[in-house]
Amino acid sequence: MVKLNIFFAIIISFITTSCIADEKEKIKYDLSQLNNFSYTKKDKSIHIKYQPTLESLYFSPGINIHIENEKIILEVLRCNVNKECKPDLKSEYDDQGYANVVITQNYDTGKIFISGDREEIALDQLNQP
Amino acid sequence: MSITLGIYSNVAGDKSDFTSGHSWITVTRNSITTAYGLWPDNHPRTLDNGRGSDIIIGLEGTRFPSASRFFKLNKKKSLILELELKKNIGWRYTNTCASWASDVLSTVTGIDIDADDWAGFETPRELGEHINELERTHPTSLVQPKIPNNNDSSSW
Numbered sequence: 001m002v003k004l005n006i007f008f009a010i011i012i013s014f015i016t017t018s019c020i021a022d023e024k025e026k027i028k029y030d031l032s033q034l035n036n037f038s039y040t041k042k043d044k045s046i047h048i049k050y051q052p053t054l055e056s057l058y059f060s061p062g063i064n065i066h067i068e069n070e071k072i073i074l075e076v077l078r079c080n081v082n083k084e085c086k087p088d089l090k091s092e093y094d095d096q097g098y099a100n101v102v103i104t105q106n107y108d109t110g111k112i113f114i115s116g117d118r119e120e121i122a123l124d125q126l127n128q129p
Numbered sequence: 130m131s132i133t134l135g136i137y138s139n140v141a142g143d144k145s146d147f148t149s150g151h152s153w154i155t156v157t158r159n160s161i162t163t164a165y166g167l168w169p170d171n172h173p174r175t176l177d178n179g180r181g182s183d184i185i186i187g188l189e190g191t192r193f194p195s196a197s198r199f200f201k202l203n204k205k206k207s208l209i210l211e212l213e214l215k216k217n218i219g220w221r222y223t224n225t226c227a228s229w230a231s232d233v234l235s236t237v238t239g240i241d242i243d244a245d246d247w248a249g250f251e252t253p254r255e256l257g258e259h260i261n262e263l264e265r266t267h268p269t270s271l272v273q274p275k276i277p278n279n280n281d282s283s284s285w
Binding site: 026035051053054055056057058059061081082093097 | 139146148149150151166167168169171172173174188189190192193220225226253
Protein backbone atom coordinates (compact mmCIF):
# COMPACT_ATOMS: atom_id res chain seq x y z
CA MET A 1 0.00 0.00 0.00
CA VAL A 2 2.86 2.35 0.93
CA LYS A 3 4.61 1.48 -2.35
CA LEU A 4 1.41 2.23 -4.24
CA ASN A 5 1.11 5.63 -2.57
CA ILE A 6 4.74 6.47 -3.40
CA PHE A 7 4.13 5.42 -6.99
CA PHE A 8 1.10 7.71 -7.22
CA ALA A 9 2.99 10.57 -5.58
CA ILE A 10 5.78 10.29 -8.17
CA ILE A 11 3.35 10.03 -11.08
CA ILE A 12 1.22 12.95 -9.84
CA SER A 13 4.28 15.07 -9.22
CA PHE A 14 5.50 14.38 -12.77
CA ILE A 15 2.12 15.02 -14.32
CA THR A 16 1.35 18.22 -12.43
CA THR A 17 4.83 19.55 -13.13
CA SER A 18 4.57 18.77 -16.83
CA CYS A 19 1.00 20.04 -16.99
CA ILE A 20 1.85 23.28 -15.26
CA ALA A 21 4.69 23.72 -17.73
CA ASP A 22 2.26 22.90 -20.51
CA GLU A 23 -0.17 25.49 -19.17
CA LYS A 24 2.35 28.34 -19.20
CA GLU A 25 0.88 29.76 -22.38
CA LYS A 26 -2.63 29.38 -21.04
CA ILE A 27 -2.54 32.09 -18.42
CA LYS A 28 -5.42 33.84 -20.13
CA TYR A 29 -8.69 32.46 -21.42
CA ASP A 30 -9.52 31.86 -25.05
CA LEU A 31 -12.42 34.10 -26.00
CA SER A 32 -14.47 30.96 -26.65
CA GLN A 33 -14.10 30.13 -22.95
CA LEU A 34 -15.74 33.38 -21.86
CA ASN A 35 -19.51 33.20 -21.82
CA ASN A 36 -22.13 35.93 -21.52
CA PHE A 37 -19.54 38.68 -21.67
CA SER A 38 -21.06 42.13 -21.22
CA TYR A 39 -20.26 45.59 -19.95
CA THR A 40 -22.11 48.67 -18.75
CA LYS A 41 -20.86 52.22 -18.28
CA LYS A 42 -21.84 53.75 -14.96
CA ASP A 43 -20.80 57.31 -14.15
CA LYS A 44 -17.06 57.28 -14.82
CA SER A 45 -16.47 53.56 -14.54
CA ILE A 46 -16.92 50.46 -16.72
CA HIS A 47 -18.52 47.36 -15.17
CA ILE A 48 -17.55 44.10 -16.88
CA LYS A 49 -19.34 40.80 -16.35
CA TYR A 50 -18.46 37.35 -17.70
CA GLN A 51 -18.78 33.64 -16.99
CA PRO A 52 -15.48 31.81 -17.48
CA THR A 53 -15.67 28.14 -18.38
CA LEU A 54 -15.87 26.09 -15.19
CA GLU A 55 -12.69 24.15 -14.50
CA SER A 56 -11.84 22.11 -11.41
CA LEU A 57 -8.18 23.14 -11.52
CA TYR A 58 -8.43 26.71 -12.80
CA PHE A 59 -10.39 29.89 -12.18
CA SER A 60 -10.41 33.50 -13.26
CA PRO A 61 -9.03 35.79 -10.51
CA GLY A 62 -9.64 38.89 -12.62
CA ILE A 63 -8.34 40.96 -15.51
CA ASN A 64 -4.98 42.45 -16.47
CA ILE A 65 -5.03 45.76 -18.28
CA HIS A 66 -2.38 47.49 -20.37
CA ILE A 67 -2.23 50.17 -23.01
CA GLU A 68 -0.61 49.63 -26.42
CA ASN A 69 -0.52 52.67 -28.70
CA GLU A 70 -4.09 53.95 -28.45
CA LYS A 71 -5.61 50.60 -27.55
CA ILE A 72 -6.62 49.49 -24.06
CA ILE A 73 -6.03 45.75 -23.89
CA LEU A 74 -7.78 43.55 -21.35
CA GLU A 75 -6.67 39.99 -20.62
CA VAL A 76 -8.94 37.69 -18.64
CA LEU A 77 -6.57 35.70 -16.45
CA ARG A 78 -6.75 31.92 -16.01
CA CYS A 79 -5.08 30.80 -12.80
CA ASN A 80 -4.20 27.35 -11.50
CA VAL A 81 -5.90 26.76 -8.13
CA ASN A 82 -2.53 25.77 -6.65
CA LYS A 83 -0.89 29.04 -7.68
CA GLU A 84 -1.29 32.61 -6.54
CA CYS A 85 -2.30 35.10 -9.21
CA LYS A 86 -2.51 38.85 -8.75
CA PRO A 87 -4.58 40.50 -11.47
CA ASP A 88 -4.61 44.25 -12.04
CA LEU A 89 -8.37 44.20 -11.48
CA LYS A 90 -9.77 41.55 -9.17
CA SER A 91 -13.05 39.81 -10.00
CA GLU A 92 -15.90 39.33 -7.56
CA TYR A 93 -18.16 36.33 -8.18
CA ASP A 94 -21.93 36.54 -7.74
CA ASP A 95 -24.39 33.71 -7.04
CA GLN A 96 -24.97 33.12 -10.75
CA GLY A 97 -21.29 32.38 -11.35
CA TYR A 98 -20.58 35.69 -13.04
CA ALA A 99 -17.21 37.31 -12.47
CA ASN A 100 -17.65 41.07 -12.02
CA VAL A 101 -14.82 43.51 -12.61
CA VAL A 102 -14.90 47.30 -12.34
CA ILE A 103 -12.59 49.57 -14.34
CA THR A 104 -12.55 52.89 -12.55
CA GLN A 105 -11.01 54.88 -15.43
CA ASN A 106 -13.38 56.59 -17.81
CA TYR A 107 -11.99 54.95 -20.97
CA ASP A 108 -13.57 55.28 -24.38
CA THR A 109 -15.09 51.81 -24.73
CA GLY A 110 -14.47 51.94 -28.48
CA LYS A 111 -10.77 51.69 -27.74
CA ILE A 112 -11.01 48.67 -25.45
CA PHE A 113 -10.06 45.22 -26.75
CA ILE A 114 -10.13 41.80 -25.11
CA SER A 115 -7.06 39.73 -25.83
CA GLY A 116 -7.65 35.99 -25.75
CA ASP A 117 -5.09 33.23 -25.99
CA ARG A 118 -5.42 33.14 -29.78
CA GLU A 119 -7.21 36.30 -30.85
CA GLU A 120 -8.19 39.82 -29.97
CA ILE A 121 -11.64 41.35 -30.27
CA ALA A 122 -13.19 44.76 -29.61
CA LEU A 123 -15.12 45.01 -26.34
CA ASP A 124 -18.22 46.16 -28.25
CA GLN A 125 -18.14 43.04 -30.45
CA LEU A 126 -18.02 40.70 -27.46
CA ASN A 127 -20.75 42.56 -25.60
CA GLN A 128 -23.80 40.32 -25.00
CA PRO A 129 -26.16 42.42 -22.88
CA MET B 130 -41.46 10.68 -9.02
CA SER B 131 -39.74 10.87 -12.41
CA ILE B 132 -35.95 11.08 -12.11
CA THR B 133 -33.45 11.68 -14.91
CA LEU B 134 -29.70 11.51 -14.41
CA GLY B 135 -27.50 13.62 -16.70
CA ILE B 136 -23.73 13.39 -17.12
CA TYR B 137 -21.76 16.32 -18.57
CA SER B 138 -18.33 17.48 -19.56
CA ASN B 139 -17.43 20.96 -20.82
CA VAL B 140 -14.43 19.75 -22.80
CA ALA B 141 -14.10 16.79 -25.15
CA GLY B 142 -11.18 15.21 -26.95
CA ASP B 143 -7.45 15.77 -27.21
CA LYS B 144 -7.72 19.37 -28.41
CA SER B 145 -8.33 20.26 -24.78
CA ASP B 146 -5.50 20.19 -22.27
CA PHE B 147 -5.01 17.26 -19.92
CA THR B 148 -5.95 19.32 -16.87
CA SER B 149 -8.62 21.55 -18.43
CA GLY B 150 -12.39 21.60 -18.00
CA HIS B 151 -14.87 20.05 -15.64
CA SER B 152 -17.35 17.17 -15.48
CA TRP B 153 -20.50 16.93 -13.41
CA ILE B 154 -23.93 15.33 -13.17
CA THR B 155 -27.45 16.65 -12.90
CA VAL B 156 -30.48 15.08 -11.31
CA THR B 157 -33.88 16.16 -12.62
CA ARG B 158 -36.62 15.39 -10.14
CA ASN B 159 -40.12 16.23 -11.41
CA SER B 160 -38.75 18.81 -13.88
CA ILE B 161 -36.46 20.50 -11.36
CA THR B 162 -32.80 20.06 -12.25
CA THR B 163 -30.01 20.16 -9.67
CA ALA B 164 -26.30 19.95 -10.51
CA TYR B 165 -23.74 18.01 -8.48
CA GLY B 166 -19.99 18.16 -9.01
CA LEU B 167 -16.81 17.12 -7.23
CA TRP B 168 -14.46 20.06 -6.55
CA PRO B 169 -11.09 20.34 -4.81
CA ASP B 170 -11.20 22.14 -1.46
CA ASN B 171 -8.72 24.78 -2.58
CA HIS B 172 -10.80 25.99 -5.53
CA PRO B 173 -11.80 29.62 -4.91
CA ARG B 174 -15.38 28.95 -6.04
CA THR B 175 -15.92 26.46 -3.21
CA LEU B 176 -15.67 26.56 0.56
CA ASP B 177 -12.91 24.46 2.10
CA ASN B 178 -14.92 22.10 4.29
CA GLY B 179 -11.94 20.03 5.43
CA ARG B 180 -12.85 16.37 5.64
CA GLY B 181 -16.45 16.99 4.60
CA SER B 182 -17.68 15.76 1.24
CA ASP B 183 -16.36 17.58 -1.84
CA ILE B 184 -19.64 17.01 -3.68
CA ILE B 185 -20.86 20.56 -4.31
CA ILE B 186 -24.49 21.25 -5.18
CA GLY B 187 -25.61 23.81 -7.72
CA LEU B 188 -22.35 25.31 -8.92
CA GLU B 189 -22.62 24.19 -12.53
CA GLY B 190 -26.29 24.53 -13.36
CA THR B 191 -26.66 23.18 -16.87
CA ARG B 192 -24.35 25.64 -18.51
CA PHE B 193 -22.20 25.23 -21.59
CA PRO B 194 -21.48 21.49 -21.79
CA SER B 195 -19.49 20.13 -24.73
CA ALA B 196 -20.96 16.71 -24.06
CA SER B 197 -24.02 15.46 -22.21
CA ARG B 198 -26.03 12.26 -21.93
CA PHE B 199 -29.22 11.45 -20.04
CA PHE B 200 -30.67 8.38 -18.33
CA LYS B 201 -34.15 7.76 -16.95
CA LEU B 202 -34.04 6.03 -13.56
CA ASN B 203 -36.50 3.58 -12.06
CA LYS B 204 -37.30 3.62 -8.36
CA LYS B 205 -34.47 1.26 -7.35
CA LYS B 206 -31.85 3.15 -9.35
CA SER B 207 -33.15 6.44 -7.94
CA LEU B 208 -32.60 5.16 -4.41
CA ILE B 209 -29.07 4.06 -5.27
CA LEU B 210 -28.42 7.52 -6.71
CA GLU B 211 -29.64 9.31 -3.59
CA LEU B 212 -27.31 7.14 -1.47
CA GLU B 213 -24.38 7.95 -3.75
CA LEU B 214 -25.03 11.68 -3.40
CA LYS B 215 -24.95 11.43 0.40
CA LYS B 216 -21.54 9.74 0.53
CA ASN B 217 -18.53 11.59 1.84
CA ILE B 218 -16.35 11.80 -1.28
CA GLY B 219 -13.05 13.65 -1.48
CA TRP B 220 -11.51 15.20 -4.60
CA ARG B 221 -8.02 13.87 -5.33
CA TYR B 222 -5.87 13.61 -8.43
CA THR B 223 -6.86 9.94 -8.44
CA ASN B 224 -10.54 10.78 -7.87
CA THR B 225 -11.33 13.78 -10.03
CA CYS B 226 -14.63 15.34 -11.03
CA ALA B 227 -14.57 13.07 -14.11
CA SER B 228 -13.85 9.95 -12.00
CA TRP B 229 -16.74 10.74 -9.70
CA ALA B 230 -19.29 11.53 -12.43
CA SER B 231 -18.34 8.36 -14.29
CA ASP B 232 -18.44 6.26 -11.10
CA VAL B 233 -21.87 7.55 -10.04
CA LEU B 234 -23.28 6.76 -13.46
CA SER B 235 -21.77 3.28 -13.40
CA THR B 236 -22.97 2.51 -9.86
CA VAL B 237 -26.50 3.74 -10.52
CA THR B 238 -27.14 2.50 -14.07
CA GLY B 239 -24.48 -0.17 -14.68
CA ILE B 240 -23.35 1.83 -17.71
CA ASP B 241 -19.65 2.62 -17.84
CA ILE B 242 -18.60 5.75 -19.72
CA ASP B 243 -14.86 5.66 -19.45
CA ALA B 244 -12.89 8.75 -18.38
CA ASP B 245 -9.43 7.11 -18.38
CA ASP B 246 -6.76 9.33 -19.85
CA TRP B 247 -2.98 9.11 -19.89
CA ALA B 248 -1.49 6.89 -17.11
CA GLY B 249 -4.99 6.00 -15.96
CA PHE B 250 -5.85 9.46 -14.65
CA GLU B 251 -9.47 10.30 -15.36
CA THR B 252 -10.10 13.61 -17.09
CA PRO B 253 -13.06 15.69 -18.30
CA ARG B 254 -11.71 15.70 -21.88
CA GLU B 255 -11.73 11.90 -22.03
CA LEU B 256 -15.17 11.58 -20.43
CA GLY B 257 -16.50 14.22 -22.83
CA GLU B 258 -15.09 12.40 -25.85
CA HIS B 259 -16.70 9.11 -24.84
CA ILE B 260 -20.05 10.76 -24.07
CA ASN B 261 -20.01 12.27 -27.56
CA GLU B 262 -19.13 8.91 -29.13
CA LEU B 263 -22.22 7.39 -27.53
CA GLU B 264 -24.38 10.39 -28.43
CA ARG B 265 -23.40 10.17 -32.10
CA THR B 266 -24.85 6.66 -32.39
CA HIS B 267 -27.67 6.83 -29.84
CA PRO B 268 -28.51 10.44 -29.00
CA THR B 269 -30.31 11.32 -25.78
CA SER B 270 -31.76 14.48 -24.29
CA LEU B 271 -33.38 15.53 -21.04
CA VAL B 272 -36.78 14.83 -22.58
CA GLN B 273 -35.63 11.68 -24.37
CA PRO B 274 -33.28 9.94 -21.93
CA LYS B 275 -31.91 6.44 -22.37
CA ILE B 276 -33.65 3.85 -20.25
CA PRO B 277 -30.93 1.59 -18.83
CA ASN B 278 -31.56 -2.16 -18.64
CA ASN B 279 -31.32 -3.81 -15.25
CA ASN B 280 -28.24 -5.67 -16.43
CA ASP B 281 -26.91 -2.91 -18.67
CA SER B 282 -23.18 -3.15 -19.13
CA SER B 283 -22.47 -1.10 -22.25
CA SER B 284 -19.13 0.54 -21.82
CA TRP B 285 -16.39 2.68 -23.37
